Amino acid sequence: MTDLEFMDRAERLLLAVEQTCDRLNEETDADLDAQRSGGMVTLTFANRSQIVINLQKPLHEVWMAARSGGFHYRFDGQRWLDTKGAGEFFAHLSQCASEQAGQTLVFSA
Known part of the structure; x- marks a missing residue:
């Protein structure tokens, strides 16, 4: 994957996270604040x-830090998978966010 392809896919991931936060704030009382900086x-x-959640352009990875730990994801051609087998990014983000919010929150691409 080229740097340009990585940035295109990774930017779409970040946008999906932001849009999902907006949706969750409308549909639930989760009171999520999503701040974007680069x-x-x-x-x-x-x-x-x-x-x-941040982009690691030189490694072509997306990193996520949550209460439960730090995770690295690479795009496999179809989805973002954890480099150590913890699963798919959006499923894992949903799990971590639900734990931290104390209610079920579902993120998707």
Whole structure:
């Protein structure tokens, strides 16, 4: 994958995260705050815990830091998969965000 292809796919991922936060705020009382700064999105929950998602352009990876740990994802041609087998990005983000919010939150591409 070229740098341009990575950035295109990774930017779409960050946009999907932001749009999902907007949707969740309309549909639930989760009170998520999504702040974007360049290639990084910080999700802040009502309890002040955070999830940080950022792009690692030289490695062609997306990194996520949550209460449960740090995770690295690479695009396999169809989806973003954890480099250590923890699963698909959006499913894992949904799990981490649900734990931190104390309610079920579903993120998708």
